Amino acid sequence: MMPQIPEYVLLLESILRPLVMTIALGLIWLGAARMPASAKSRYTTAGVLSVVFIGWEVVAQNLGAANTYLATIETPPAVPTILFGLLIPLAVAAIGLWQSESIARLVSAIPLHWVVAAQVYRLGGGIFLMLWADGRLPWQFALPAGIGDVATGLVAIVVSIMLAQGAPGARRATFAWCLFGIADLVVAITMGAMTSPGQAHLLAFEAPNLLISSYPLVMVPTFAVPLALMLHGLVLWRLRRGAASAERLAAA
Numbered sequence: 001m002m003p004q005i006p007e008y009v010l011l012l013e014s015i016l017r018p019l020v021m022t023i024a025l026g027l028i029w030l031g032a033a034r035m036p037a038s039a040k041s042r043y044t045t046a047g048v049l050s051v052v053f054i055g056w057e058v059v060a061q062n063l064g065a066a067n068t069y070l071a072t073i074e075t076p077p078a079v080p081t082i083l084f085g086l087l088i089p090l091a092v093a094a095i096g097l098w099q100s101e102s103i104a105r106l107v108s109a110i111p112l113h114w115v116v117a118a119q120v121y122r123l124g125g126g127i128f129l130m131l132w133a134d135g136r137l138p139w140q141f142a143l144p145a146g147i148g149d150v151a152t153g154l155v156a157i158v159v160s161i162m163l164a165q166g167a168p169g170a171r172r173a174t175f176a177w178c179l180f181g182i183a184d185l186v187v188a189i190t191m192g193a194m195t196s197p198g199q200a201h202l203l204a205f206e207a208p209n210l211l212i213s214s215y216p217l218v219m220v221p222t223f224a225v226p227l228a229l230m231l232h233g234l235v236l237w238r239l240r241r242g243a244a245s246a247e248r249l250a251a252a
Helices: 009-035 039-065 080-101 101-109 112-133 139-165 170-195 219-251
Strands: none
Touching: 009 039, 009 101, 009 112, 009 219, 039 101, 039 219, 080 101, 080 219, 101 139, 101 219, 112 139, 112 170, 112 219, 139 170, 170 219
16 A cells, blocks of 8 residues: 655655755865866866766656655565665765775865755754654654754754864764764664564554655655765764874874
8 A cells, every 4th residue: 555645745855855955066066166186177076976966866766756665564575675775875975985086085175064064954854753743654763763863953053063163172072963963864774674564674563654665755765864874974084084184293
């Protein structure tokens, strides 16, 4: 049975997706403008990243709209295919950052406080709380995912301001925020699997989580969550590089 998608979910998704796309592409081109390289190298790298990012969004949208990841009570998936939509983009991003010096230089040129502030879109996770209050999502998934996302989005604003102002303890606060944001996503993914039809379905049998694999909400685990993990990964990578640079300066 196909779950019914509320109109407010469609409305919020139509607002959030363009916002997320604008934020991500803005970060790419901000990094290109500040990247220490020739104009050709900077804008070629930004152009390739932009095409890949837009292509990923288009593929995720088409697969989701085609019910590729749909899990129902009648037809629970033998293999949690939605994990492929989550893990493949992360693997591609990690390989690109590791293998491409140009990509590494570009993302290093993005001001760290902007990378943190980008996750303000996590406030959209409040939709899980709305759906729970509406009786459409199990509390075991909706409460930790919704509260965690809203908290991560709100604190991202505070931490980004601390970084921009060079406030004492800003980098420690950024590290703590990053760990919390990643933990929130891990919990959300775990509870999503445990409340949805499939091999890992252990909770919420009376009201399973059918919406999370239905379009457009399926764009959360196949697009919004991988993007958030990428941004958290970049923040941790930048913090580590910054700490290493500070140690080298101190030694010198």
